Amino acid sequence: MATKKITKKSSKERAASIAAVKKNRARILGADSPFAVKESYIQLRTNLLFSVAATETEGGKVFAVTSANPSEGKSTTASNIAVSFAMLGKSTLLIDCDMRKPNVHKLWRIHGNNGMSNLLTGIDNCYVNEVEELPLSIISAGDIPPNPSELLASSKFEDVVTFLRNHFDYIIIDTPPVNQVADAQIIAKNVDGVVLVVSSGKTQLGELAAAQKALDTSAGKICGFILNNVNPKKGGYSYRYGSKYANKYYYSNTEN
Ligand SMILES: Nc1ncnc2c1ncn2[C@@H]1O[C@H](COP(=O)(O)OP(=O)(O)OP(=O)(O)O)[C@@H](O)[C@H]1O
Numbered sequence: 001m002a003t004k005k006i007t008k009k010s011s012k013e014r015a016a017s018i019a020a021v022k023k024n025r026a027r028i029l030g031a032d033s034p035f036a037v038k039e040s041y042i043q044l045r046t047n048l049l050f051s052v053a054a055t056e057t058e059g060g061k062v063f064a065v066t067s068a069n070p071s072e073g074k075s076t077t078a079s080n081i082a083v084s085f086a087m088l089g090k091s092t093l094l095i096d097c098d099m100r101k102p103n104v105h106k107l108w109r110i111h112g113n114n115g116m117s118n119l120l121t122g123i124d125n126c127y128v129n130e131v132e133e134l135p136l137s138i139i140s141a142g143d144i145p146p147n148p149s150e151l152l153a154s155s156k157f158e159d160v161v162t163f164l165r166n167h168f169d170y171i172i173i174d175t176p177p178v179n180q181v182a183d184a185q186i187i188a189k190n191v192d193g194v195v196l197v198v199s200s201g202k203t204q205l206g207e208l209a210a211a212q213k214a215l216d217t218s219a220g221k222i223c224g225f226i227l228n229n230v231n232p233k234k235g236g237y238s239y240r241y242g243s244k245y246a247n248k249y250y251y252s253n254t255e256n
């Protein structure tokens with residue numbers, strides 16, 4: 001039987017990881033967020049709404065957020081898009097469908113288990129977490145399954161998305177990197193639009209092209225690109241948004 005060595009974190013490592021989680025949480029849109037960041041997401045929300053206005057799916061609109069590679073800002077962006085929709089007073093659901101390296105529960109301080117994987121497998125309950133003061137609900141990824149792609153490709157996933165459309169105005173799905181695993185491509189088939197996050201100075205053009213091609217192959221409709229992590233002035237914080245429907249929007253904020 002294989003044994004796994006359990007290593008204990010030193011107090012210094014623990015303090016560093018708590019500080020990192022705190023810093024990541026601070027990037028979630030809230031009352032204290034810089035004005036320009038809030039404005040950026042409001043503009044992004046407007047453009048996303050336009051991009052799916054003509055879709056004929058019944059019920060709530062569903063967006064997936066992905067990027068070519070790991071750590072390009074998918075979970076942060078998905079969370080903030082969800083907050084921006086909820087700020088409209090619309091009932092919004094954020095789902096963590098990154099069942100390989102789930103992160104949304106850490107950002108939102110909710111339990112990581114009893115989430116989407118549990119709903120899809122029928123093993124154990126799935127909790128819908130409610131965010132205070134906003135009409136925002138969150139479903140975490142759940143217990144990490146051995147076969148995320150198979151779960152997402154099952155008709156059960158399709159059924160769950162259809163069911164949830166009838167209960168929420170907007171659903172935002174966080175996904176793993178599209179160039180690494182097939183999950184985002186599979187999810188893309190069941191959503192109205194895919195938002196592709198591009199990390200400034202990190203995502204290579206070839207990687208972006210590969211991500212776009214993978215989504216096109218799976219018939220996923222890319223409804224916008226977000227250029228994340230731009231630092232026009234040192235210490236800055238900005239977003240650029242472009243889409244097939246609304247050409248180029250550029251937002252920047254040096255307060256972060
Ligand atoms: N605009 C931004 N400016 C500065 N840092 C950012 C920005 N967006 C995200 N980050 C930081 O980058 C790191 C990765 O972000 P996030 O977890 O959202 O990426 P991800 O693409 O979901 O990663 P993974 O592929 O591991 O799921 C986090 O530390 C996050 O706080």
Ligand SMILES: [Mg+2]
Pocket residue numbers: 074075076098101102103174175
């Ligand atoms: Mg993530």
